Amino acid sequence: MIYADNAATTYFKPEKTIAAVCEYLKHPGNPGRGNNHMAMDAARMVLDTRIKLADLFDCDFDHVVFTSGVTESLNTVIQGLFGPQDHIITTYMEHNSVLRPLYRLGCRLSVCGGSTEEIKKHIRSDTKAVIINHVSNVTGEINDIEGIGKFCRQNGLLSVADTAQSAGVLPVSLKESELDVICFTGHKGLLAMQGIGGICLGEDIDIRPLKVGGSGFASFDTEHPKQYPSALEAGTLNVPGIVSLNRSLDFLKECGIENILRHEQLLAEEFCRILSSFDGVKVYREKEKEYTGIVSLNVEGMDAAAVSDILSREYGIETRAGAHCAPLIHEHYGTESTVRFSFGINNRKEDIRECSEALKEIIKIRGHEA
Structure with a gap:
């Protein structure tokens, strides 16, 4: 074949990734849900993975949020930041994981090519953000998210990058590009398993949670915790998926x-x-x-x-x-x-x-x- x-x-998954997931399933601790040694080991592993992802995407580790994948990440960000009154600029290269949440909200949309020059032509007084993929999943075209991030910062616009096809293949720096949000998935270029992904957030980004519930602490509060990453991580994390990311990130660093x-x-x-x-x-x-x-x-x-x-x-x-x-x-x-x-x-x-x-x-x- x-x-x-x-x-x-991705078909190839590193052997150490596969072995680590199998080993975890023999001792499936739930981070933040107990003081037993399995729960504590899992919590340390989750933190270690956040730190590795923060190194990969050049962001603060406590602003790395785990999700089920880039679709949940984009839905969380789009529905948590924008409303029907907002004008959003996006491109004809976007996946339905971007387009359908925007259609559902009823945002005012401008669709253009993926260059800064194209985006400039569509800025209006009510423009709030630019949402763009780093790499087209159809053609593989690479967009200049660094230049677009800097342009958005200079013009008071939020910037959201979909890195589904670039994470693990192209360098992505949240701080150098001045992007506000990066959404990623684990099972493509990051060589991890399906069902794991995340969001990397810049400073001063306040996203309404897509879901609320258990956080492992502050259980008597009627509101979900507001501090990251807990604010966007209600419920039990996909720990096997995080384990797979942890080991695959090591492999990618070596390669x-x-x-x-x-x-x-x-x-x-x-x-x-x-x-x-x-x-x-x-x-x-x-x-x-x-x-x-x-x-x-x-x-x-x-x-x-x-x-x-x-x-x-x-x-x-x-x-x-x-x-x-x-x-x-x-x-x-x-x-x-x-x-x-x-x-x-x-x-x-x-x-x-x-x-x-x-x-x-x-x-x-x-x-x-x-």
């Missing part, structure tokens, strides 16, 4: 995310170079922009789902077809779906050759059938 669906979830990025980019660039000689293949990339290891394409005259199905059934190549929960970028490119190859740390140059050969054969068969 050639796994080229890392944008959905160096800059090395992972270059590896994935080289694979994608080689794939696109080969595809450029194929007739009837449309690749959704623009020469002047920078991309990660994601490549979306269509084969002329063929449904994207059919291409992806053939790749899987006949060649053992796992991709994803569809709109990828990002409708506006498909409208931008005039398509309803694409075949997405997303290369990761687990892929090698041999995979690129086999993917290319498979597509060549599919195109040849399509030509005979036509």
Whole structure:
């Protein structure tokens, strides 16, 4: 099998990550819910993971909040900061995890490209924030969140970055970029398990909790605690998920995310170079922009789902077809779906050759059938 669906979830998980989760499940302590040694060990591990994430995202460790993933993170932030009276600038590259909460709130929206210059054109007197993904989950296009964060700070706007496709692959610094909020997930570039993610908050950001309940302390108070991270962490944490993040962060530090990025980019660039000689293949990339290891394409005259199905059934190549929960970028490119190859740390140059050969054969068969 050639796994080229890392944008959905990474196939490779470090052995130490897997072992640590299995070991925790033998001694499943609940942090903040007891003074027994298992609960205390779990609490220390959770704190250690916050510190590691704070180091990765360059923020204060007590402003690292755990969630079930980037969807919950974005819902918490959007519904906790904004209302229908607010004007929000976002991009056509956004995932439905951004768009649907905004639609649900009834915010006044302006949708544009992902550059600072594009964003400038849409600022109004009632503009409150810019919400943008760091990397498009459809094309892999990298947006300049550092420049946008600084621009927002200079203009009194809040800035929220969705790093679902960049955390663990690209450097992300909350303080250097002057971003207000970073939302992340664990099961993609961070190489952890599904069901864990989080929010990194800058100073003076006051978010209404999406949910309230048990906090492990101040149980007689009628209101949920207001201090971070407890303010946004009602209920029992996903401790196995946090354990997986803890160990995967160690692995990423040893590898160096800059090395992972270059590896994935080289694979994608080689794939696109080969595809450029194929007739009837449309690749959704623009020469002047920078991309990660994601490549979306269509084969002329063929449904994207059919291409992806053939790749899987006949060649053992796992991709994803569809709109990828990002409708506006498909409208931008005039398509309803694409075949997405997303290369990761687990892929090698041999995979690129086999993917290319498979597509060549599919195109040849399509030509005979036509």
